[in-house]
Amino acid sequence: MKSHVCEFAPKDLLRLASLPLLPLALFAVVMHLGAKSHLLPPPRPALDTERTILIHQAEASRESRDAEVLLLGDSSCLMNVSARQLTEQLGRPALNLGTFSFLDLNAHALLLREHARANPVRLRAIVLLMHPESLRRSGSETYYLAALTNYLGGLDHCQAETAAGQASCLLGVEIFQGRILSRALPIPLPGAYGRHYGFTRDLENLLTRERGSAIDPDPKPFEGSAEYRLAPTLERASKNFRAAVPPGVKLLVGITPAPERFAGPRYPQLHADLLRQWSQWLQADAALTNLPPALPDDSFVRTTHLKESVIPRYTGQLAAGLRPHLSP
Amino acid sequence: MLFNSGVFLQFFAAFVLLYWLTRNSLTLRNCLILAASYLFYGWWTPDKVESSSANALLGALWHCRFLALLVATSLLDFSIALGLDKLPTPRSRQWLLSASIAANLGVLGFFKYHDFFAQSCSELFSSFGIPLQARTLGLILPVGISFYTFQSMSYTIDVYRRELPATRRLVNFLAFVSFFPQLVAGPIERAKHLLPQFAGTRVITLSMLEEGIWLILWGMFKKVVLADNFAPLAEMAFDHSSFTATTVILGTLAFGLQIYCDFSGYSDIARGTARVLGFDIMWNFNLPYSAASLREFWQRWHISLSTWLRDYLYIPLGGNRLGTTRTYLNLIVTMLLGGLWHGAAWNFVLWGLWHGAGLALTRVPIFNSQFSILNSQSRRWLSWLATMTFVFYGWLLFRAKSFTQIADMTRALADFSAPPWIGSFALNLVVFAAPLALMELWQFKSRNLLAALSLPSWARITLQGSLLTAIALFWQKKGAAFIYFQF
Numbered sequence: 001m002k003s004h005v006c007e008f009a010p011k012d013l014l015r016l017a018s019l020p021l022l023p024l025a026l027f028a029v030v031m032h033l034g035a036k037s038h039l040l041p042p043p044r045p046a047l048d049t050e051r052t053i054l055i056h057q058a059e060a061s062r063e064s065r066d067a068e069v070l071l072l073g074d075s076s077c078l079m080n081v082s083a084r085q086l087t088e089q090l091g092r093p094a095l096n097l098g099t100f101s102f103l104d105l106n107a108h109a110l111l112l113r114e115h116a117r118a119n120p121v122r123l124r125a126i127v128l129l130m131h132p133e134s135l136r137r138s139g140s141e142t143y144y145l146a147a148l149t150n151y152l153g154g155l156d157h158c159q160a161e162t163a164a165g166q167a168s169c170l171l172g173v174e175i176f177q178g179r180i181l182s183r184a185l186p187i188p189l190p191g192a193y194g195r196h197y198g199f200t201r202d203l204e205n206l207l208t209r210e211r212g213s214a215i216d217p218d219p220k221p222f223e224g225s226a227e228y229r230l231a232p233t234l235e236r237a238s239k240n241f242r243a244a245v246p247p248g249v250k251l252l253v254g255i256t257p258a259p260e261r262f263a264g265p266r267y268p269q270l271h272a273d274l275l276r277q278w279s280q281w282l283q284a285d286a287a288l289t290n291l292p293p294a295l296p297d298d299s300f301v302r303t304t305h306l307k308e309s310v311i312p313r314y315t316g317q318l319a320a321g322l323r324p325h326l327s328p
Numbered sequence: 329m330l331f332n333s334g335v336f337l338q339f340f341a342a343f344v345l346l347y348w349l350t351r352n353s354l355t356l357r358n359c360l361i362l363a364a365s366y367l368f369y370g371w372w373t374p375d376k377v378e379s380s381s382a383n384a385l386l387g388a389l390w391h392c393r394f395l396a397l398l399v400a401t402s403l404l405d406f407s408i409a410l411g412l413d414k415l416p417t418p419r420s421r422q423w424l425l426s427a428s429i430a431a432n433l434g435v436l437g438f439f440k441y442h443d444f445f446a447q448s449c450s451e452l453f454s455s456f457g458i459p460l461q462a463r464t465l466g467l468i469l470p471v472g473i474s475f476y477t478f479q480s481m482s483y484t485i486d487v488y489r490r491e492l493p494a495t496r497r498l499v500n501f502l503a504f505v506s507f508f509p510q511l512v513a514g515p516i517e518r519a520k521h522l523l524p525q526f527a528g529t530r531v532i533t534l535s536m537l538e539e540g541i542w543l544i545l546w547g548m549f550k551k552v553v554l555a556d557n558f559a560p561l562a563e564m565a566f567d568h569s570s571f572t573a574t575t576v577i578l579g580t581l582a583f584g585l586q587i588y589c590d591f592s593g594y595s596d597i598a599r600g601t602a603r604v605l606g607f608d609i610m611w612n613f614n615l616p617y618s619a620a621s622l623r624e625f626w627q628r629w630h631i632s633l634s635t636w637l638r639d640y641l642y643i644p645l646g647g648n649r650l651g652t653t654r655t656y657l658n659l660i661v662t663m664l665l666g667g668l669w670h671g672a673a674w675n676f677v678l679w680g681l682w683h684g685a686g687l688a689l690t691r692v693p694i695f696n697s698q699f700s701i702l703n704s705q706s707r708r709w710l711s712w713l714a715t716m717t718f719v720f721y722g723w724l725l726f727r728a729k730s731f732t733q734i735a736d737m738t739r740a741l742a743d744f745s746a747p748p749w750i751g752s753f754a755l756n757l758v759v760f761a762a763p764l765a766l767m768e769l770w771q772f773k774s775r776n777l778l779a780a781l782s783l784p785s786w787a788r789i790t791l792q793g794s795l796l797t798a799i800a801l802f803w804q805k806k807g808a809a810f811i812y813f814q815f
Contacts, residue, residue, distance in 0.1 A: 001353075001354040001528075001529055002351065002352055002353075002354065002529045003347075003350055003351045003352065003353055003354050003356070003357035003529065003530070004347075004351055004357070004529060004530040004531065004532055004605075004606045005351075005529060005530075005531050005532070006351075006532045007531060007532065007533045007534065008532070008533065008534040008537060012534050012537070013537065016537055016538060016541055017541070019789045019792075019793075020541075020545070020789055020792035020793045020795075020796050021793070021796070022789065022793055023789070023790055023792075023793025023794055023796070023797060024793055024796050024797045024800060026793075027797045164334060168800075168803075171800050173800060173801055173803075176801055177801065181801075185755065185756065185759060186749075186752035186755065186756070188560040188561055188564050188752075188753075188756065190560055190563070191563075191567075194560065194563070194564045194567075195564060195567060195568050195569070197749075198564075198747065198748065198749025198752060198753075199749050199752040199753075199756075201752060202748060202749050202752065
């Protein structure tokens with residue numbers, strides 16, 4: 001017996017399957033033409049927590065700001081120091097351009113160059129803060145580095161490594177999402193970030209209000225190992241970063257704290273050695289040796305980030321360490 | 329395997345090609361459907377295993393384990409049905425049917441409810457000061473078990489009732505139980521309707537293809553574009569530690585829309601896929617949020633489950649034939665078990681109880697005449713509003729994680745403050761609800777679920793192309809699982 005009988009011609013099937021592709025193709029053409037002809041606004045893909053923070057910091061680096069003290073570094077710089085409180089305590093405007101540990105010093109140098117270009121006069125000191133975990137990383141993660149460089153270069157964030165990625169780029173998905181959707185619709189942030197901050201726009205507004213600082217609302221158990229060291233690639237990246245520091249501006253460097261028991265009893269000595277070596281590579285004007293190498297475990301929401309209640313105290317310690325270097 | 333994944337698109341494309349190649353042999357076609365369905369089912373790996381398995385071999389063993397359960401259930405019911413057909417005495421037939429029901433519900437109960445009841449017993453004894461160590465087994469719920477168990481069970485019951493002869497074609501029966509378009513989340517098909525379709529030549533007409541393609545697109549749009557964008561809104565509202573009236577109301581709306589778009593999207597894709605292959609599976613949803621009474625809601629929501637519960641539980645319990653009080657009791661028991669079918673948690677029991685009590689209450693004459701002073705139009709609007717309020721509060725019970733959360737969220741309905749992000753929340757809700765509302769209004773007004781197919785050719789192509797574009801824009805690389813997979 002026959003399995004099935006088709007009461008249609010092959011051309012009917014072709015018509016049914018292919019005609020809906022026409023509007024899709026038309027949409028892709030419109031997106032690409034709109035992007036090429038600059039009829040569409042430039043890409044600004046603030047579509048998730050990470051990219052919202054990254055784009056906010058990149059934008060902040062490009063704007064003309066009043067900052068005299070510029071904080072740069074990984075997420076421990078972003079989440080452990082309150083730039084607003086630091087401004088109050090120093091009596092000098094501070095701006096936090098901290099991002100993530102997924103980005104290395106070369107990427108931080110990019111932000112620094114952008115800032116120096118937009119603000120050639122006011123800056124007095126650059127404070128580079130990183131967690132020991134970030135210091136052992138050997139480089140930026142491709143995705144995040146591409147997100148940053150694409151944004152700074154006015155390019156759409158296309159990931160064409162896979163066939164699906166190529167199709168997505170071809171259809172103009174990233175153009176639509178990065179240029180239209182992210183501007184038209186606030187996107188809900190997932191998980192604890194959503195519960196704490198709300199939507200992408202709320203996170204951006206908060207970052208602006210807090211002069212680039214945020215807090216980590218997502219507690220996680222301590223993970224990783226405490227065998228901290230400096231990555232061999234850090235030396236070259238440090239020199240590159242140093243080269244981006246404008247003349248006459250002080251470079252101050254510090255290592256953010258680790259959980260006391262997690263890091264172990266020998267860590268304070270290791271911390272001092274790491275800071276000394278890294279500071280030499282950076283040719284820093286000073287190392288912030290007054291910052292605590294470790295804090296009690298209950299001060300942390302995760303291995304790298306402090307609790308909201310501990311941030312003012314840590315910011316105060318940072319301010320105390322910075323004051324001698326900022327006096328006229 | 330998820331419908332909203334690249335793997336499924338590849339799988340379906342390959343399947344259609346092979347399906348066409350087997351067009352001259354019914355047996356080959358059914359074997360192909362069976363093999364593809366088992367592959368489709370075996371592709372699923374529970375999260376726990378994925379994260380813990382050290383190698384692919386262990387993963388493969390897990391696949392076989394749950395597939396074996398599906399095959400065993402099918403073989404058992406196939407054999408029992410043959411026995412039911414042959415046995416002459418009612419008593420022996422009754423015994424055999426009882427064995428089938430006990431085996432099916434035993435397997436379902438073991439996987440789905442063992443830990444829940446063990447935990448609940450332990451808590452109950454603890455509340456009386458009697459320490460009882462509950463032995464939970466940490467069982468993984470095989471995906472789709474509630475659906476295929478009910479589908480398979482209905483077959484033996486129908487054979488027992490002599491409404492259907494037992495099939496002697498094993499492959500047809502195995503293919504009926506595991507038919508991949510509706511295997512993991514329904515609709516729960518009746519053997520009377522689907523099984524004969526495996527025994528004959530299927531005729532695929534142009535209109536069936538048109539309907540199939542439309543349903544696949546519209547179902548995919550509801551899942552990928554709507555449900556997956558309502559999901560983070562519902563999560564934001566329900567997973568928050570503090571609630572206000574605005575977050576509870578908008579969060580519950582978001583969840584009600586998410587679960588509808590997710591589940592009806594799946595059902596549409598299932599029906600559409602089957603249509604393209606020449607099969608007909610039942611409509612599972614018929615504009616449920618247009619219902620103006622609770623009874624009407626249940627005639628429109630998850631139709632395959634509500635009719636299953638009606639035919640195999642409510643009516644055998646006595647239905648409405650044993651007096652008013654017994655009717656109310658039967659309704660409550662049926663809905664309570666229907667709630668429990670959704671999952672092993674007390675909030676599902678409460679949700680079932682809520683709907684059972686609601687259905688019983690709306691049978692009280694005073695509720696039927698409540699708006700009698702109003703004209704029919706106003707009466708319908710008010711009834712609709714009351715029904716939707718009832719249904720959406722039910723979603724709050726369904727989605728909440730604990731009784732404490734239910735109490736907190738209910739109390740919060742008196743707090744009219746709003747978090748700063750409520751504007752963004754409302755904007756998202758409106759943007760994603762608008763296409764659904766427009767389409768359903770059109771379907772409701774035209775009394776046609778396939779109203780889009782009546783459009784002129786150019787307009788239909790534009791509409792389908794727009795849906796396809798939206799799906800491409802919101803497609804997630806790692807597709808989000810359908811909510812009903814967990815049931």
